[in-house]
Amino acid sequence: MFLRLLPLLALAVLPAAAAAPEGIPRELARQRAARVSEVRYRLSFVLAPGALTASGKEEITFTLRDTSQSLLIDFRDGRLAAMSVNGSPIAATIENGHVELPASKLRQGENRISAQFTTPIAAAGKPFTRFLDREDHTEYIYTLFVPMDASMAFPCFDQPDLKARFTLEIAAPRSWTIISNTEIEKTSDDAPQTRRTAFRETLPISTHLFAFAAGPFRKMPAAPGLPGLYVRQSKIPQALAEAPEVQQIAAQGTTYLSNFFAQPFPFPKYDMVLIPGFPYGGMEHAGATFLREESVLFRTAPTRTDLLNRDILVLHELTHQWFGDLVTMRWFDDLWLKEGFAQYMAYQALASLKPDDNVWKRFYEQIKPAAYDIDSTQGTTPIYQDIGNLQDAKSAYGAIVYSKAPGVLKQLAFVLGADPFRDGLRLYLKEHAYSNAEWSDLVSSFEHVSGRRLNDWAEMWIRHRGMPQVDVAWSCQGDRLASLSLSQHDVLGTADVWPIVTQVLLDDGADNQTTLRVDLSERSKSVPEAAGKPCPRFIFANDRDYAYGRFLLDARSRENVMASLGAMSDLFRRTLLWGSLWDAVRQADLAPRSYIALAADLLPRERDESLTQSTISHLATALHRYVPEHARKDLIPSLETIAADRMVNSPDPDLRIVWFRGLRALAETPAGLDKLKALLSGQLSVSGVELRPLDRWNMVTALIALGDPQANDFFDAERRRDPAGDGPKYAYIAEAARPDPQTKQKYFDDYLRNPSQSPSQPEDWIEDSLGAFNYWNQSALTEPYLKPALEALGQIKRDRKIFFLVDWLDAFLDGQRTPEAQAQVREYLRTAALDNDLRLKILQAQEELDRTVAIRAKFPE
Numbered sequence: 001m002f003l004r005l006l007p008l009l010a011l012a013v014l015p016a017a018a019a020a021p022e023g024i025p026r027e028l029a030r031q032r033a034a035r036v037s038e039v040r041y042r043l044s045f046v047l048a049p050g051a052l053t054a055s056g057k058e059e060i061t062f063t064l065r066d067t068s069q070s071l072l073i074d075f076r077d078g079r080l081a082a083m084s085v086n087g088s089p090i091a092a093t094i095e096n097g098h099v100e101l102p103a104s105k106l107r108q109g110e111n112r113i114s115a116q117f118t119t120p121i122a123a124a125g126k127p128f129t130r131f132l133d134r135e136d137h138t139e140y141i142y143t144l145f146v147p148m149d150a151s152m153a154f155p156c157f158d159q160p161d162l163k164a165r166f167t168l169e170i171a172a173p174r175s176w177t178i179i180s181n182t183e184i185e186k187t188s189d190d191a192p193q194t195r196r197t198a199f200r201e202t203l204p205i206s207t208h209l210f211a212f213a214a215g216p217f218r219k220m221p222a223a224p225g226l227p228g229l230y231v232r233q234s235k236i237p238q239a240l241a242e243a244p245e246v247q248q249i250a251a252q253g254t255t256y257l258s259n260f261f262a263q264p265f266p267f268p269k270y271d272m273v274l275i276p277g278f279p280y281g282g283m284e285h286a287g288a289t290f291l292r293e294e295s296v297l298f299r300t301a302p303t304r305t306d307l308l309n310r311d312i313l314v315l316h317e318l319t320h321q322w323f324g325d326l327v328t329m330r331w332f333d334d335l336w337l338k339e340g341f342a343q344y345m346a347y348q349a350l351a352s353l354k355p356d357d358n359v360w361k362r363f364y365e366q367i368k369p370a371a372y373d374i375d376s377t378q379g380t381t382p383i384y385q386d387i388g389n390l391q392d393a394k395s396a397y398g399a400i401v402y403s404k405a406p407g408v409l410k411q412l413a414f415v416l417g418a419d420p421f422r423d424g425l426r427l428y429l430k431e432h433a434y435s436n437a438e439w440s441d442l443v444s445s446f447e448h449v450s451g452r453r454l455n456d457w458a459e460m461w462i463r464h465r466g467m468p469q470v471d472v473a474w475s476c477q478g479d480r481l482a483s484l485s486l487s488q489h490d491v492l493g494t495a496d497v498w499p500i501v502t503q504v505l506l507d508d509g510a511d512n513q514t515t516l517r518v519d520l521s522e523r524s525k526s527v528p529e530a531a532g533k534p535c536p537r538f539i540f541a542n543d544r545d546y547a548y549g550r551f552l553l554d555a556r557s558r559e560n561v562m563a564s565l566g567a568m569s570d571l572f573r574r575t576l577l578w579g580s581l582w583d584a585v586r587q588a589d590l591a592p593r594s595y596i597a598l599a600a601d602l603l604p605r606e607r608d609e610s611l612t613q614s615t616i617s618h619l620a621t622a623l624h625r626y627v628p629e630h631a632r633k634d635l636i637p638s639l640e641t642i643a644a645d646r647m648v649n650s651p652d653p654d655l656r657i658v659w660f661r662g663l664r665a666l667a668e669t670p671a672g673l674d675k676l677k678a679l680l681s682g683q684l685s686v687s688g689v690e691l692r693p694l695d696r697w698n699m700v701t702a703l704i705a706l707g708d709p710q711a712n713d714f715f716d717a718e719r720r721r722d723p724a725g726d727g728p729k730y731a732y733i734a735e736a737a738r739p740d741p742q743t744k745q746k747y748f749d750d751y752l753r754n755p756s757q758s759p760s761q762p763e764d765w766i767e768d769s770l771g772a773f774n775y776w777n778q779s780a781l782t783e784p785y786l787k788p789a790l791e792a793l794g795q796i797k798r799d800r801k802i803f804f805l806v807d808w809l810d811a812f813l814d815g816q817r818t819p820e821a822q823a824q825v826r827e828y829l830r831t832a833a834l835d836n837d838l839r840l841k842i843l844q845a846q847e848e849l850d851r852t853v854a855i856r857a858k859f860p861e
């Protein structure tokens with residue numbers, strides 16, 4: 001649409017009224033990328049303590065191919081005081097987030113734009129975010145521009161394929177440290193309280209990768225050669241104890257990835273900055289990754305899995321320095337490419353750096369369920385998502401990008417083989433360094449190095465939505481396998497046939513189990529090479545998790561797996577089979593009570609901490625959602641007893657922590673809650689483990705939610721114990737669980753208050769309290785908010801950061817389990833005027849409610 005408007009715009013006599021488009025349409029981006037090059041931004045900001053705005057100055061230079069028409073530059077949310085083009089002032093008018101640079105003032109070749117403006121600062125919803133540290137009453141300011149919020153902060157061409165060189169200067173209080181993409185060039189103290197910090201010019205980077213953080217950050221001491229790590233001053237003691245490992249893994253990862261990609265680290269320096277309340281796990285600003293402080297400095301007593309997940313986060317952001325920053329997607333429809341690879345490569349790097357930690361088993365546990373959860377719903381999307389306008393890029397973020405994409409890349413590495421996979425990546429990074437590329441460029445690289453055609457494969461896995469279910473049929477004659485065949489169907493019921501390469505396990509109970517590589521690119525296939533092998537106890541069609549899809553066990557295999565799981569020594573296989581049984585529960589194939597009984601029998605003897613953790617969380621879901629109330633009441637006392645016993649008596653501290661968390665999740669009888677109170681009061685302890693503030697607050701939240709008569713006493717005691725720091729936030733979260741209508745009304749009002757106006761809770765307070773608000777035992781209290789929560793989606797999509805919307809929907813829908821609630825959601829979908837993105841998001845979130853209703857109907861006992 002913009003393409004047709006633009007010639008008119010150039011001819012118009014009056015200033016282009018109402019012609020500037022909203023957001024950044026793809027067509028505008030294409031035109032600008034064709035006309036504009038060699039962009040440089042020279043920026044300076046003045047940051048004053050407590051100020052609601054920062055004053056900014058900017059000089060932009062760029063080369064323009066032609067002056068046939070005006071040029072739009074993006075700026076929204078700030079106030080533009082003055083702007084000039086090549087020395088002559090223009091009207092500083094912002095329309096729909098753009099300023100029009102008139103053709104008459106532009107030159108073919110080099111152009112120079114000057115601007116003076118102010119940029120808003122707030123706790124949420126503004127381009128500069130302020131965090132107030134309640135412990136030492138300091139403040140911190142940081143930026144987070146992905147996908148198109150750089151243009152909220154300063155005028156720019158805010159699209160990923162107009163890479164630019166940035167120079168930044170910041171005037172701020174002398175006690176503050178400023179961190180940005182490059183090293184500091186110089187500082188000068190030109191007023192008693194103010195210091196100017198000037199940074200070196202960056203290499204060409206996209207606008208969403210430019211960033212700074214400011215405040216009394218302190219740099220952690222480190223040996224030479226380790227990346228810098230910055231932390232706010234009140235967290236120094238904890239960081240000194242826990243953060244050195246973060247620098248170590250980043251340094252080891254840099255060596256690994258430089259070798260693997262055959263490209264040295266692409267930027268002049270690398271720092272990591274811990275940002276409290278950061279809305280994502282991390283953001284890979286070139287040379288200056290920001291990490292969510294809570295994901296690095298743990299608020300609960302960490303297990304080995306928590307530490308490894310932290311490694312994954314660090315390696316994910318580090319991978320982006322090559323895959324995302326050095327080579328950047330041309331447009332956000334290829335978001336999956338950088339996220340898929342960052343996630344996949346983080347696991348691959350960790351598997352090499354920590355070979356004893358069963359990293360690919362963890363990949364299955366951490367990555368696959370989230371992908372399958374979405375991909376089996378009518379709300380799913382292809383990995384490749386068409387983004388017509390950058391303002392819609394937020395909707396591309398989610399499990400399809402973060403979990404399916406790496407899952408599909410794991411399959412691709414299996415299809416291609418390790419060496420061609422690596423060589424394809426090397427070629428791609430070399431050819432597009434400091435520039436932009438698309439998925440088709442990577443496919444070309446893989447095809448070039450492997451000599452294989454990948455078009456059909458890519459077409460199905462990248463461009464089609466959904467996934468296959470693979471079923472196995474087999475028979476034995478005597479003690480030999482007579483026949484084996486695999487068949488597939490699309491989970492959403494389409495006629496799609498997926499190209500799958502998988503490893504099939506024939507388990508005959510002996511040590512020499514048979515695995516077969518099977519290429520299943522048709523609807524069904526017999527596997528003749530299986531005939532004559534020993535008759536197996538069971539067959540599992542996705543051994544080692546190379547393939548992507550739903551792999552259920554046939555009836556005979558399932559029975560035998562359930563009988564032999566306890567004695568199975570291969571941990572990865574044991575984990576995959578537990579996962580397959582849970583999938584069967586979710587398909588309403590296996591009674592939840594059978595799964596609960598098996599877990600109650602086997603889990604107390606399980607030695608693997610992450611398998612125990614994931615099975616306990618499945619147990620909690622089955623108890624709180626899938627079985628009827630009378631069944632839960634029968635089952636809970638013995639499970640509480642098991643959890644309390646294992647919490648104290650398990651042989652290793654990680655298992656004790658996991659069972660402590662299990663007790664907290666499952667306890668609901670007076671005896672169970674007494675255990676929590678004993679832990680809070682210090683009469684009981686988890687041996688060798690020091691519980692942290694959030695562990696304690698989680699117990700307080702459970703007491704409040706379950707209406708324990710002493711809950712308020714424990715709440716008050718915890719508030720006294722933890723008055724500053726995170727205490728007020730955790731108290732806010734705990735109170736959201738109060739089982740009374742007044743509380744729910746107050747919180748719901750809080751949630752929908754405009755985030756950029758005060759008083760408003762920081763976004764992470766709200767996001768983290770949604771689960772407590774919708775506590776599992778409070779469906780009746782929260783049901784009145786189901787419809788208002790749906791009706792607020794448009795507002796939430798507009799006002800909140802990327803992941804908030806999905807968390808919101810999941811919390812409110814997962815709070816419900818009745819056919820009546822299900823009918824409300826369906827009615828809303830039927831009658832509301834919704835954009836397609838929101839419709840899909842509701843369909844995704846609705847699946848768990850549908851599943852719950854279906855399971856409860858099929859297994860009423």
Ligand SMILES: [Zn+2]
Nearest residue numbers: 316320339342
């Ligand atoms: Zn990422």
